Amino acid sequence: MKNFTSIKDAGDLKELLQKALKLKANPFQFNELGKNQTLGLVFFNPSLRTRLSTQRAAQNLGLNSIVYNAGQGWKLEFEDAVCMDGDKAEHIKEAAAVMSQYFDLIGIRAFSSLTDRKRDYEDFVLNKFIKYATVPVVSLESAIRHPLQSLADLMTIEEKKKVEKPKVALTWAPHPKALPQAVANSFAEWMLRTQVDLTIVQPEGFQLSEEFTKGAHIETNQKKAFRDADFIYAKNWSCFEDYGKVSEKHSDWTITPAKMALTKDAYFMHCLPVRRNVVVADAVLDSPKSLVIEQANNRTFAAQAVLAEILKNSK
Amino acid sequence: MKNFTSIKDAGDLKELLQKALKLKANPFQFNELGKNQTLGLVFFNPSLRTRLSTQRAAQNLGLNSIVYNAGQGWKLEFEDAVCMDGDKAEHIKEAAAVMSQYFDLIGIRAFSSLTDRKRDYEDFVLNKFIKYATVPVVSLESAIRHPLQSLADLMTIEEKKKVEKPKVALTWAPHPKALPQAVANSFAEWMLRTQVDLTIVQPEGFQLSEEFTKGAHIETNQKKAFRDADFIYAKNWSCFEDYGKVSEKHSDWTITPAKMALTKDAYFMHCLPVRRNVVVADAVLDSPKSLVIEQANNRTFAAQAVLAEILKNSK
Amino acid sequence: MKNFTSIKDAGDLKELLQKALKLKANPFQFNELGKNQTLGLVFFNPSLRTRLSTQRAAQNLGLNSIVYNAGQGWKLEFEDAVCMDGDKAEHIKEAAAVMSQYFDLIGIRAFSSLTDRKRDYEDFVLNKFIKYATVPVVSLESAIRHPLQSLADLMTIEEKKKVEKPKVALTWAPHPKALPQAVANSFAEWMLRTQVDLTIVQPEGFQLSEEFTKGAHIETNQKKAFRDADFIYAKNWSCFEDYGKVSEKHSDWTITPAKMALTKDAYFMHCLPVRRNVVVADAVLDSPKSLVIEQANNRTFAAQAVLAEILKNSK
Numbered sequence: 040m041k042n043f044t045s046i047k048d049a050g051d052l053k054e055l056l057q058k059a060l061k062l063k064a065n066p067f068q069f070n071e072l073g074k075n076q077t078l079g080l081v082f083f084n085p086s087l088r089t090r091l092s093t094q095r096a097a098q099n100l101g102l103n104s105i106v107y108n109a110g111q112g113w114k115l116e117f118e119d120a121v122c123m124d125g126d127k128a129e130h131i132k133e134a135a136a137v138m139s140q141y142f143d144l145i146g147i148r149a150f151s152s153l154t155d156r157k158r159d160y161e162d163f164v165l166n167k168f169i170k171y172a173t174v175p176v177v178s179l180e181s182a183i184r185h186p187l188q189s190l191a192d193l194m195t196i197e198e199k200k201k202v203e204k205p206k207v208a209l210t211w212a213p214h215p216k217a218l219p220q221a222v223a224n225s226f227a228e229w230m231l232r233t234q235v236d237l238t239i240v241q242p243e244g245f246q247l248s249e250e251f252t253k254g255a256h257i258e259t260n261q262k263k264a265f266r267d268a269d270f271i272y273a274k275n276w277s278c279f280e281d282y283g284k285v286s287e288k289h290s291d292w293t294i295t296p297a298k299m300a301l302t303k304d305a306y307f308m309h310c311l312p313v314r315r316n317v318v319v320a321d322a323v324l325d326s327p328k329s330l331v332i333e334q335a336n337n338r339t340f341a342a343q344a345v346l347a348e349i350l351k352n353s354k
Numbered sequence: 355m356k357n358f359t360s361i362k363d364a365g366d367l368k369e370l371l372q373k374a375l376k377l378k379a380n381p382f383q384f385n386e387l388g389k390n391q392t393l394g395l396v397f398f399n400p401s402l403r404t405r406l407s408t409q410r411a412a413q414n415l416g417l418n419s420i421v422y423n424a425g426q427g428w429k430l431e432f433e434d435a436v437c438m439d440g441d442k443a444e445h446i447k448e449a450a451a452v453m454s455q456y457f458d459l460i461g462i463r464a465f466s467s468l469t470d471r472k473r474d475y476e477d478f479v480l481n482k483f484i485k486y487a488t489v490p491v492v493s494l495e496s497a498i499r500h501p502l503q504s505l506a507d508l509m510t511i512e513e514k515k516k517v518e519k520p521k522v523a524l525t526w527a528p529h530p531k532a533l534p535q536a537v538a539n540s541f542a543e544w545m546l547r548t549q550v551d552l553t554i555v556q557p558e559g560f561q562l563s564e565e566f567t568k569g570a571h572i573e574t575n576q577k578k579a580f581r582d583a584d585f586i587y588a589k590n591w592s593c594f595e596d597y598g599k600v601s602e603k604h605s606d607w608t609i610t611p612a613k614m615a616l617t618k619d620a621y622f623m624h625c626l627p628v629r630r631n632v633v634v635a636d637a638v639l640d641s642p643k644s645l646v647i648e649q650a651n652n653r654t655f656a657a658q659a660v661l662a663e664i665l666k667n668s669k
Numbered sequence: 670m671k672n673f674t675s676i677k678d679a680g681d682l683k684e685l686l687q688k689a690l691k692l693k694a695n696p697f698q699f700n701e702l703g704k705n706q707t708l709g710l711v712f713f714n715p716s717l718r719t720r721l722s723t724q725r726a727a728q729n730l731g732l733n734s735i736v737y738n739a740g741q742g743w744k745l746e747f748e749d750a751v752c753m754d755g756d757k758a759e760h761i762k763e764a765a766a767v768m769s770q771y772f773d774l775i776g777i778r779a780f781s782s783l784t785d786r787k788r789d790y791e792d793f794v795l796n797k798f799i800k801y802a803t804v805p806v807v808s809l810e811s812a813i814r815h816p817l818q819s820l821a822d823l824m825t826i827e828e829k830k831k832v833e834k835p836k837v838a839l840t841w842a843p844h845p846k847a848l849p850q851a852v853a854n855s856f857a858e859w860m861l862r863t864q865v866d867l868t869i870v871q872p873e874g875f876q877l878s879e880e881f882t883k884g885a886h887i888e889t890n891q892k893k894a895f896r897d898a899d900f901i902y903a904k905n906w907s908c909f910e911d912y913g914k915v916s917e918k919h920s921d922w923t924i925t926p927a928k929m930a931l932t933k934d935a936y937f938m939h940c941l942p943v944r945r946n947v948v949v950a951d952a953v954l955d956s957p958k959s960l961v962i963e964q965a966n967n968r969t970f971a972a973q974a975v976l977a978e979i980l981k982n983s984k
Binding site: 070085086088092098215312316317321332336339 | 442
C-alpha cells in the first residue's frame with residue numbers, strides 16, 4: 040500500500056479487515072512502528088471524528104502527528120499556468136512538495152464543491168495533491184469517497200452480522216443542507232466488494248453515480264428496501280443529477296421506529312455527525328440497535344490498520 | 355477521583371496539595387504514568403494559561419494531549435428531543451460519547467453565558483458533557499467554577515504563608531467587560547475548606563452567590579477588608595443578582611499601593627489575564643509581593659496532580 | 670547560544686552550518702536531547718513552512734512542541750503604563766513571563782506592521798517578548814529578520830556552489846501585496862558574513878536599509894546584476910523609504926528564462942510561498958535549476974541545529 044484513497048488501494052480486503060480487528064483487540068501491538076516518523080494531517084474542511092481518530096491511531100503506532108488547517112493561512116492555487124496575482128499566495132505544487140519533506144506520510148481532507156461535478160468527480164484537489172506529493176497520501180474524505188469511514192463500517196458489520204451474507208440497506212435521509220455523496224459512494228463501493236446483499240434506496244432523482252452503485256439493487260420505495268434488512272445505513276446526500284441540489288420534499292424519509300420495525304431487527308448505522316429527528320428519530324438512535332458510536336470507535340482502528348500498512352511498506 | 359469539577363472531587367485536600375507540591379519539586383517523577391493514553395482538551399472558549407499548563411502537565415506525565423476547539427467545526431446541540439434542522443450539526447450526546455472513545459480522559463472548558471443564570475448555575479454544558487461521556491472529565495473552567503485555578507491558588511498560599519491561618523481578602527476589582535463569577539466562586543469555595551480567615555469584599559449589589567460564600571466575612575468596605583490582610587486576591591466579576599451586569603461606577607476599586615499599604619505587607623494575587631491600571635496598578639503588579647506569575651506556574655502542577663490521580667485510579 | 674534572533678547569535682557561522690548539514694545527514698543523532706522539554710511556538714502571523722519545519726525539527730530532537738496562535742484568544746498589550754480598558758486583555762509582560770514557565774524555550778513569529786517603520790526596525794514585538802521572557806527565544810521571522818530562513822539558504826548555497834566564492838544576486842521581484850523586508854534583510858546580512866560576492870538589485874526607490882546591505886553591490890539594472898551570477902535569489906519587498914508602499918510599475922521584473930540565460934547557469938532560489946508568473950515564471954520554477962523545495966527542506970535542519978545548540982547550552 041502506498042496511497043490509500045479508495046478500495047482499489049485496500050489490497051486483500053479480508054486481510055485488511057482482520058488486521059484492523061486485531062489492532063482493536065490490541066491497540067499497542069505496533070507502538071514502535073512509527074518511531075521518528077511524522078504524519079501530516081492537512082484539512083481543507085473541518086473535522087471532529089476523522090482528525091481525532093486518526094491522531095489517536097497515529098499515537099497508538101508511536102507515530103507523531105501534526106495538523107495543518109489549510110484555511111488558517113493563505114489560499115492555495117490548484118490551476119496550472121496561471122498568473123497568481125489574485126488571492127492565492129501559494130501553488131499546490133510547492134505546498135505538497137514542501138510538506139512531503141516535513142512529513143513521512145500525509146492525510147488530506149478535501150470535500151466536494153457541490154457546484155462543479157466534473158471537477159469533483161475527478162477528485163481534483165486530492166489528485167493534484169498526490170501528483171505533487173512525494174510521500175504516501177491517505178484520504179481523510181475526498182470529494183467523492185471516504186474510504187476510512189467505509190473500512191470502519193465494514194468492521195462494524197463484520198462484528199455484528201448474524202448471517203454469512205447480511206442484507207444491507209443504504210437509505211437516503213432528509214437534511215437541510217447540501218451534503219456530498221462521498222460517504223454513500225464509498226459505502227456502496229466497499230459493500231459491493233464484500234459478502235453482503237446491498238440495496239440502495241433514495242427518492243426519485245437522487246440516484247448516486249452508477250460508477251459506485253453498479254451491482255446493487257436500486258430502489259425508490261424506502262419501506263420495500265427496509266423489509267428483512269439486517270443493517271440500515273442512513274445518510275443524506277445532495278443530488279448527483281442536478282448536482283448539489285437539496286431536496287425540499289421527502290421529509291417523510293426520516294428513519295423512524297415504525298420503519299425499523301419492517302426490518303429483521305436491523306442494526307442502525309450512520310457515519311455521524313447526525314441531525315436528530317431530521318435524519319433519524321431519537322428513538323432509533325438511542326435504541327440498543329444503534330451502532331453509530333461503535334462505528335466512530337472503529338474509525339481509530341481502520342486508520343491504524345491503513346497507517347500501519349503504509350509504514351510497513353515504506354521500511 | 356473520577357471526574358474533577360469542584361472541590362467535592364478533591365478528596366483529602368491536604369493530601370492533594372502535598373502531591374501537587376511534590377510534583378512541582380520533581381515534575382518527571384511519574385513520566386511514564388500516562389503511557390499509551392491520551393488527554394482530550396475540548397475548548398468552547400479561548401484559553402492561554404489553562405491549555406498550555408494542562409498540555410505541559412500531561413507531557414510531564416508521559417500523557418499525550420490533543421486539543422479540540424469546539425468553535426472551529428460545527429455547532430453542537432445541547433437540548434434534548436429537538437428537531438435539528440437549524441445550525442447545530444451534532445448533538446452533545448454523540449460528540450461526548452465519540453470523544454470518550456478516542457480519549458482516555460477529557461478536559462473541558464465551557465464559560466458561563468452570563469445571560470441565563472439558571473442554566474449557568476446548573477453548569478449546564480459541563481454536566482451535559484459529563485452525562486454523555488464515558489471517561490473521566492476534568493473541568494478547565496466551567497460556568498461557575500475554576501477548580502484547577504483554585505488548587506494552584508491554594509498551593510501559592512501554602513508556599514508563601516507566614517502564619518498558620520492567614521487572613522485572605524478576595525476583593526472585587528473594576529473591569530470594562532462582563533466576566534463570569536467562576537474564579538471568585540471557586541476561590542471562595544476552596545478557601546472556606548482550608549485554614550484561612552476569608553473576607554470577601556465587593557461593591558453593594560455585587561455579592562456572589564451564597565452557595566459559594568457561606569461562612570466567609572462579607573464586606574462592602576474595601577479598605578476595611580484590606581486591613582491586616584496577609585493575601586489580597588483581586589478579581590472582577592459581573593453581577594450575580596442583576597445577572598451579568600457590569601458596574602459602570604466603582605472605578606475607585608482598583609488595587610493601588612495606597613490600599614496595599616493598609617495590609618500586613620500582603621502578597622497580591624490574581625488568576626490572569628489582568629488588565630493593568632484597571633484591575634490593579636502597575637506598581638502593585640510589578641512589586642516583589644506580586645504572586646501572579648507563580649500562581650500561573652502552579653497551574654501546571656495543580657493539573658498534573660489531578661491528572662495523575664485520575665490516571666492512577668483508572669489503572 | 671541563548672536567544673537566536675539574528676546572525677549575531679549564530680556564533681561561529683561555519684561551525685553552525687556544518688552542524689546543520691550533519692543533522693540533515695543524520696536527523697535522529699540527538700533524538701534524546703529534548704527529553705522532558707517543551708518548545709512553545711507563538712504565532713502572531715500565519716505560517717506553513719516555519720511551523721511545520723520547526724515542529725519536525727523539535728520532534729527529531731525528542732523535544733515536545735506546543736503551538737499558540739496569539740490571534741485565537743485575546744489581544745495583547747505591548748505598551749507600558751497604559752490603562753488597559755480597551756480591547757487588550759493581557760499585557761506582554763505577564764504573557765511572556767507565564768509562557769516561560771510552561772516552555773523551556775520559545776519560538777516567536779511577529780511580522781512587521783509596514784506602517785510604523787521606527788517601531789518595526791526596533792523589532793518592537795520580538796524585543797518586548799524577549800525582555801519579559803525568562804527562557805531562550807528563537808525568532809521564527811520578526812519585523813526585520815528571518816534568520817532561520819537565512820541559515821537554510823546558506824546551507825542550500827553551500828550544498829550547490831561550484832566555486833569557492835560564488836556570485837549571488839538578490840533580486841527584487843513584483844508582488845501585488847505589501848510584503849516585509851525581513852527575508853531580504855536577513856539574506857543580505859548573512860551573505861555579507863560568508864564567502865560570496867553579493868549583488869542586490871531593485872528598482873530605483875526600493876533600496877533596503879543600509880543597516881543590512883552595507884558592503885554589497887547595489888544595482889538598479891536587473892540584467893546587469895544577473896550577468897555571470899551563480900545563484901539568483903528572488904524576493905519581493907515593499908518600499909523601505911516610502912515605508913510599506915507597493916510598486917505598481919516594475920511588472921517587468923518577473924524572473925524569466927530569458928533573464929536566467931544571462932547568468933552562469935545559475936540556480937534559482939526563493940523562500941516560498943511564491944506567486945507563480947508574478948515573481949517568477951513557471952519555466953524557471955519548474956526547471957532543474959530551481960532550489961526552492963530544497964531550501965524549504967533545509968528549514969528543518971536549520972531549526973534543528975539552532976534548537977540543539979540552545980538545548981545543549983541550557984544543560
